[in-house]
Amino acid sequence: MGLYALAFSSGVLILRFLPAVPPSWLLLLLGGGAIAFLLLRQQWVRWLAAAMLGLCWSGWHATTLLEQRLEINRDGQTLWLEGRIAGLPQWQSEAGWQVVRFELEEASSRRVTLPPRLRLSWRDPPPLRAGERWRLAVRLKQPDGLLNPHGFDYLQWLTARRIGATGTVKAGEWQADGNGVDAWRERLRERLLTMLPDNPAAGGVLALSLGDGSVLSRTQWQKLQDSGTVHLFVISGQHISLVAGLGYGLVVLLVRLGLWPMRVPWLPAACALALGGAFAYGALAGFAVPVQRALIMVTVVLLWRMSYRPLSSWKPWSLALAAVLVLDPLVMLQPGFWLSFAAVAVLLLVFAGRLGRWRWWQMLSRAQWAAAIGLLPLLLASGLPISWVGPVANAVAVPFVSFVVLPLVLLGMLLIGWPVLAVPVLQLAAYLLSALWHALDWLVQGWPAWQSAVPESWILLLTGLAVFLLLLPGALRPWWLALMLLTPLAWPPAGDAVPAGQARIWLLDVGQGQAIVIQTARHALLYDAGPSIAGMDAGETIVVPFLRGERIRHLNRLILSHADADHAGGATAVLRHVTVERLVSGEPGRHGELQAESCSNTGWEWDAVRFRQWQQEAAEDSNAASCVLWVEAADERFLVTGDLDVAGERALLGAWPELQADWLVAGHHGSRTSTAQFWLQHLQPHTVLISRGRHNSYGHPHPLVLARIEYNSMQLYDTAVDKAIRIQLGAHAPLWSMAQQQRFWR
Structure with missing residues (x-):
């Protein structure tokens, strides 16, 4: 089962490296061929069929999205449209103006068929909140963005989020109040900001509770980047897994203390409580794409565990990968997708080969150096910054945030209906986050994140092989060969030189x-x-x-x-x-x-x-x-x-x-x-x-x-x-x- 899931995932991911989506007739031909291959008995043919089905799946999604983009003849036109504000609006101050950026779902217009999801900006807007319905006059634009070598591809980011058009709001009329999860999260955000007025760490509390990083200042984001701790303030696998682990661990603790009723099977209850906690936290974070990815991974792992199977197997990883790509194959355009699954794979590789029991501090330290080394090829290939002090910063920040700050934030959210109790807890969390900012500031002094040119393919291949060798168990680790393979990375060959006279x-x-x-x-x-x-x-x-x-x-x-x-x-x-x-x-x-x-x-x-x-x-x-x-x-x-x-x-x-x-x-x-x-x-x-x-x-x-x-x-x-x-x-x-x-x- 795991190999079929891996083959399907490989087929989905092939599209990421193709210059164009295969035409519809070719996708139909591949799909028909895949179904025919599945009827054969040879295992490798069935794996090929699974890969072909994966390519068809991602190709169909990409074709549908590209067809839904704003028509070229509507580019630059101003239209009246209606829709619902999705997610939390992001407020910023730019050149003395208040600017809000938000996504609009269920967009409709009497004059034209619109893409199902738009990304809009509004300068000096009236108050608007998540979940509300608005009638807006929008100057619509086809998805586009600046494009330079070694730069951010904004159009790729829009495609990954399934944005079919962007636009600037010229005027608007409120239609209906918000409801549902987004409106609930908006009210929570307003309460949190009221409870933490003018607190410099309020952005960290909002990021950990609601997944809203818009309140974090540019200086704070830069500090997180230089220290390699950005992942701690983006709700994804680590936070979802922690909440699930707390629920699972609570039941295990009751069992070991003899307080669990013997008639009730403890493992299904532990998995159910863990899953419920993870999904509740996911709802609090708005079910953003990284959260969805993390929830799928946790769900697959818990279902696997309910069958009394060991978690060291690679099957849960491959099944979670396939499940994420079935839900949304275009998530492959986000670097976070690759980094999250690569991080889990690195930890599986390191901890699956351990002998004997490790102390908690050994597991923490080895997890940090393994992640720092294991993600190096992907960070280089993506052109993302690499923190020099990341392993040290994470060795301190990960347990501090995971086991001290985050539980306080979640406790404050549970008590938010009783401000007398919630305010001291949230202020304590904010105080601890401020202390963390100061510690990170001291740690990264003179050590900004390093970002270089994307190495050539053969250097990345050698680096990946060296990293694999370094992650092997100590007895099997050929240090001399790994270091030799890393030599081109440390002393890269000269780039494409300009000839004299040109x-x-x-x-x-x-x-x-x-x-x-x-x-x-x-x-x-x-x-x-x-x-x-x-x-x-x-x-x-x-x-x-x-x-x-x-x-x-x-x-x-x-x-x-x-x-x-x-x-x-x-x-x-x-x-x-x-x-x-x-x-x-x-x-x-x-x-x-x-x-x-x-x-x-x-x-x-x-x-x-x-x-x-x-x-x-x-x-x-x-x-x-x-x-x-x-x-x-x-x-x-x-x-x-x-x-x-x-x-x-x-x-x-x-x-x-x-x-x-x-x-x-x-x-x-x-x-x-x-x-x-x-x-x-x-x-x-x-x-x-x-x-x-x-x-x-x-x-x-x-x-x-x-x-x-x-x-x-x-x-x-x-x-x-x-x-x-x-x-x-x-x-x-x-x-x-x-x-x-x-x-x-x-």
């Missing part, structure tokens, strides 16, 4: 802003650092991960075209994470604490690649003061002008009458104030690039600019459509964009 240029997808990375054989330059607007810092979330992924730890020059937030907002984050030799700006006086030099009209050469920068004299405004950069490699030229306007373009041609460009970045994100007809006629670029955000409020790119580009028979690439763009300047080759990287959810 420049690799990346126009990053940063939304309504700009960030361009230029590498030569031994130098690196960043032109603009992306926006930092309304709580979104592209420098921190996009530019820095890209630089880290490309192994760029030092910038020879950082040029900020001017000081507007959409170009220079991410500079502070960049300067915090990489060293910068020279910081140049078109407006050095507007950067506050950043010490930048002015953009002088000068030129230089790096690795046989020529660079020139220029700034208009006596510029009248910020856009006109933009610092211009021109790059030439092997008679191929690239030009970017920031937000330079038409007058500035004319002045530049007056200063550089011989100016030419093969690749041109349209000025001011394609605004009508730039990219004039005389400018295009003089430069004659074969390709024009536009960096902008989809559905931006400025209407970029302007139709007039698009008409000029088309009139001059020039190719157009747009980061809102083509995502991050790479040019190999000097190779005279076509560009490559992230949109060309095929994944079934894109």
Whole structure:
């Protein structure tokens, strides 16, 4: 049974690595073939049939979801619709505005068929609560997101949550009060916040009780990431298993004390109490996807235990894996799915091979080092941060949170109807969490989480093999071979080097802003650092991960075209994470604490690649003061002008009458104030690039600019459509964009 479940799961997971969902006719053919194979007696043929059925199952779910996405002709339209708020709304303060993000279920409209689940945001909204029904005017958008190398794939995240459209609410009318589990959780959240007013640890209490991490500050999340303890504040397998274990252990304790009635079989009662406690806690946490996954695993294990079978077998693990994928195969798009099942597999591998009895502290310490080592390949493959102090932090935090803080939080929730009793208990839990924050803060001082580029496949394979060898029982553990296999990870081979005389240029997808990375054989330059607007810092979330992924730890020059937030907002984050030799700006006086030099009209050469920068004299405004950069490699030229306007373009041609460009970045994100007809006629670029955000409020790119580009028979690439763009300047080759990287959810 376990091998059939494993074969089915393998078939489901195959889709994760395919560039597209197999067509319906092929899925039907595979399904028919699988049914025929099941009638044969050869076991390996039946395993193959199970895998084929798994692929059909995940393919059918993916096809259904993709077909339910918002139609392209409705993209950007504003419609009135009705629906119910699902889950707890997430409130944030952005640029002085209150912004709420929430998911809407059962969405319907008289004009169009809508996806069953939407993700919406509303700026400065009226009070709204979980479970309520609202009539909303929403500007709907197809699921989309920024896409860069080494960055977060927002569209993949939306697909995993089965979001068929996103949108911005323009107006709304309340329809009906909320009811059900979500409304109940909303009332509990309000009570908890009332009982813990202005308490810095209130976010931790809400995370442990309701699975609501929105109240945790960015600093607290960063501290948890650096210490490797994020999992403690995300309700998943560990917390659900703990609650189930408390219920199971209570019955076992009564049996050992002789207080259990002999006529009642203790094992079914213990399993039933454990299962009831786990599902009650799951309801409190809102049955989120990680909670559902944990509940399925606990249910399978308890049912297995009720049959008086040992829990050391791999069958419960494989059956739980198959059950999770039957319920929702698209959960495979979430890193948490892989990490949770891998963690359980690592613990099974380690503890199944033990000899004799281990003391509790031995089990705890071995569990921590096993998890730290065992999850290393997956963390590397996912590009997730790795905590240097994780094993030590978890050795303290796991028992402290699991056996001290969490029971107090749950006790406070049970007593919440009696505030006189609940408040002291919850305040004690919050006080202990504050002490934990301070301890973690001390522990991670000078030891931030390490995040590197995703290693090549062969390095990941060797790392996985080394980890398997390290997890074997001590007598079978070949230390010398494991360490030898880890050598490429410790000293990775050099990345894809840029040939001398060429420049690799990346126009990053940063939304309504700009960030361009230029590498030569031994130098690196960043032109603009992306926006930092309304709580979104592209420098921190996009530019820095890209630089880290490309192994760029030092910038020879950082040029900020001017000081507007959409170009220079991410500079502070960049300067915090990489060293910068020279910081140049078109407006050095507007950067506050950043010490930048002015953009002088000068030129230089790096690795046989020529660079020139220029700034208009006596510029009248910020856009006109933009610092211009021109790059030439092997008679191929690239030009970017920031937000330079038409007058500035004319002045530049007056200063550089011989100016030419093969690749041109349209000025001011394609605004009508730039990219004039005389400018295009003089430069004659074969390709024009536009960096902008989809559905931006400025209407970029302007139709007039698009008409000029088309009139001059020039190719157009747009980061809102083509995502991050790479040019190999000097190779005279076509560009490559992230949109060309095929994944079934894109």
